[in-house]
Amino acid sequence: EPEPSNSADDFAREEQSCLSFKDEDLSVSEHLQAKRARVENIIRGMAASPNADGEAESECEAVRCRRDLLKENKRKQRLPQHQEPKTSKDEECHKLKEQLQSMQRLLHQLQEKISHVHDQNYSESEEREDARSELSSLRLDGGHKDRVKVEPGGFGSDRAMKNLKETLKCELTRTVSESVDTVFKKLSTKDSPSDLSDSEENVNSRHCFESHGPEHQTEALSLVVRKPSLSQAVKRPFPLHQTPFQMGYSAPLHDSQILEHLLKYGPHSTFCLERSSPDSVERPWESLAMRSKLSSGHLGQHQTGLVSVDALCLPHIKMECGDLQSMAERSLNSPHIQEGLTPNHLKKAKLMFFYTRYPSSNLLKNFFPDVKFNRCITSQLIKWFSNFREFFYIQMEKFARQAIIDGVNDVKDVSVTRESELFRALNMHYNKANDFQVPDRFLEVAEVTLQEFFSAISLSKDSDPSWKKAIYKVICKLDSDVPEDFKSPSYL
DNA sequence: TACAAACCTG
DNA sequence: CAGGTTTGTA
Numbered sequence: 376e377p378e379p380s381n382s383a384d385d386f387a388r389e390e391q392s393c394l395s396f397k398d399e400d401l402s403v404s405e406h407l408q409a410k411r412a413r414v415e416n417i418i419r420g421m422a423a424s425p426n427a428d429g430e431a432e433s434e435c436e437a438v439r440c441r442r443d444l445l446k447e448n449k450r451k452q453r454l455p456q457h458q459e460p461k462t463s464k465d466e467e468c469h470k471l472k473e474q475l476q477s478m479q480r481l482l483h484q485l486q487e488k489i490s491h492v493h494d495q496n497y498s499e500s501e502e503r504e505d506a507r508s509e510l511s512s513l514r515l516d517g518g519h520k521d522r523v524k525v526e527p528g529g530f531g532s533d534r535a536m537k538n539l540k541e542t543l544k545c546e547l548t549r550t551v552s553e554s555v556d557t558v559f560k561k562l563s564t565k566d567s568p569s570d571l572s573d574s575e576e577n578v579n580s581r582h583c584f585e586s587h588g589p590e591h592q593t594e595a596l597s598l599v600v601r602k603p604s605l606s607q608a609v610k611r612p613f614p615l616h617q618t619p620f621q622m623g624y625s626a627p628l629h630d631s632q633i634l635e636h637l638l639k640y641g642p643h644s645t646f647c648l649e650r651s652s653p654d655s656v657e658r659p660w661e662s663l664a665m666r667s668k669l670s671s672g673h674l675g676q677h678q679t680g681l682v683s684v685d686a687l688c689l690p691h692i693k694m695e696c697g698d699l700q701s702m703a704e705r706s707l708n709s710p711h712i713q714e715g716l717t718p719n720h721l722k723k724a725k726l727m728f729f730y731t732r733y734p735s736s737n738l739l740k741n742f743f744p745d746v747k748f749n750r751c752i753t754s755q756l757i758k759w760f761s762n763f764r765e766f767f768y769i770q771m772e773k774f775a776r777q778a779i780i781d782g783v784n785d786v787k788d789v790s791v792t793r794e795s796e797l798f799r800a801l802n803m804h805y806n807k808a809n810d811f812q813v814p815d816r817f818l819e820v821a822e823v824t825l826q827e828f829f830s831a832i833s834l835s836k837d838s839d840p841s842w843k844k845a846i847y848k849v850i851c852k853l854d855s856d857v858p859e860d861f862k863s864p865s866y867l
Numbered sequence: 868t869a870c871a872a873a874c875c876t877g
Numbered sequence: 878c879a880g881g882t883t884t885g886t887a
Contacts, residue, residue, distance in 0.1 A: 721878090755879085761872070762878060768873095841884085843873085 713746050716755055720746065723866055724756065725805040728763045729817040731854040742857060745864030763805065767824070768843065770800050775828035789829045791822040820853045 713720075720743060727734065727742065739756045740748055774797045778789055791797055793813075801821065802813060827846045836842045860866060 757871090758879070765873080841873095844885090847873090 716746065716752060721759065723861065724759050725763065726811050727857050727861060728760065728767075728805050729811075729813050730857040732760070732764055732767065732820075733851045733854055734760055734857075738857070742861050743864075744862060766804055767801065768846075770797060771821075771824045771828045772832075772843075775825055775832055778825075778829055779832060783829070786826045786830050786833075789822070789826045791818050791825055793818065797821065797825065814855075816855050820850065823853065824850050 723743075731738065734742075736753050736757065739753065743756070746752060775789075783789060798813075798818065798821065802809065806813060824846065827849055831837060831842055831846060836845075
């Protein structure tokens with residue numbers, strides 16, 4: 376294809392990028408249709424052939440769909456766009472809305488099916504790491520009723536059911552979020568063409584889908600960023616019509632990534648680079664997100680490098696190069712899939728600690744449905760809880776020793792109430808804002824732990840280097856269920 | 868020896 | 878809180 380170089384051609388290109396709006400929306404529609412087909416497939420699979428692995432099949436279909444779309448989009452790409460009256464933008468929005476709604480209806484159907492299945496109590500849950508695997512392992516034939524896993528605790532099938540339910544709900548939430556996210560991202564891409572002012576299109580699509588309030592910048596960002604070009608971009612927050620790449624695309628790629636991260640998660644978050652991994656096969660966005668980041672360095676001028684990626688029907692790719700405003704907006708307001716852990720997630724995790732000291736990675740996935748899990752995110756969450764435990768046990772040991780110094784002789788005299796200094800320390804750590812009612816059960820667990828430490832130290836067991844292990848073994852059995860409310864992505 | 872959890876440090 | 882190290886298991 377000829378490379379336009381003069382200003383007239385530049386203008387033509389701009390115009391074309393305006394006009395491609397319609398075409399791009401079509402690919403959103405197609406994307407949604409693929410999603411819809413997938414959900415329908417699952418429902419059909421549940422109704423008709425209980426043993427069929429509907430998930431896997433529809434996954435294959437999705438792949439096929441993607442491949443086909445890739446071809447088609449490549450073709451479309453070269454065709455000149457016909458003039459599209461601006462009034463049709465509203466129609467497009469409405470179409471998309473309708474598609475979303477119909478998908479939601481389908482999901483509700485699916486949900487009903489699931490609860491029906493639940494009532495029948497016929498299911499089998501295999502404890503797998505991935506929620507998707509778990510979904511595909513669902514069996515609906517009643518013949519395997521006796522295969523429901525029974526745990527030593529005695530309430531095994533209940534637990535398995537609960538777990539399964541959680542997983543399914545989680546899957547639903549994800550699917551909806553993904554779809555909604557898809558639309559948002561696609562639209563925000565159009566909202567932020569690097570070369571346009573707030574044209575009618577932008578206004579329209581905003582009005583269509585944007586019900587959030589204005590963005591808020593909650594933290595100062597500039598301290599970490601040194602490069603003049605970058606700090607400029609930050610201090611003059613989110614100029615409406617310019618991308619940072621325009622202002623300083625000479626800045627190294629790494630800085631752009633850091634900047635993007637800072638905007639999303641604030642200066643105190645961690646920058647977590649994840650290599651593409653085997654499990655990104657199931658979640659193509661991960662490896663592709665990386666690839667797009669790699670190419671986002673030279674965006675200002677050469678859009679062509681992106682086209683093939685964008686055509687893969689994975690719209691968020693282009694967002695990587697979208698303007699900072701929409702990125703910041705999304706990270707601050709959007710209830711959709713997150714690419715990293717935010718301070719709110721940390722807050723939520725701390726509150727969850729009141730219920731569970733030893734969460735499985737599965738539980739974490741279920742309770743952070745708005746988080747896009749990968750190895751890095753998972754280990755970060757695990758690490759958080761590890762840190763929580765560390766603090767917890769340090770306090771326990773400290774207060775147990777203090778009790779002994781204070782002359783307490785009987786374990787029965789060791790207790791933990793809301794008035795205890797120990798509780799105050801814990802509450803300060805996990806519930807600093809003190810806006811959460813700590814469950815009584817946590818006080819019981821704390822008390823048991825304190826007593827365990829007390830008696831162990833009293834019996835001089837602490838001479839053994841691994842004396843705490845016995846205590847951990849007791850405490851890890853005292854986890855309780857985390858309330859359902861915590862599953863809401865917008866819990867905090 | 869590979870992995871998870873505890874442990875230590877800043 | 879996160880990075881690095883050690884320890885304990887399988």
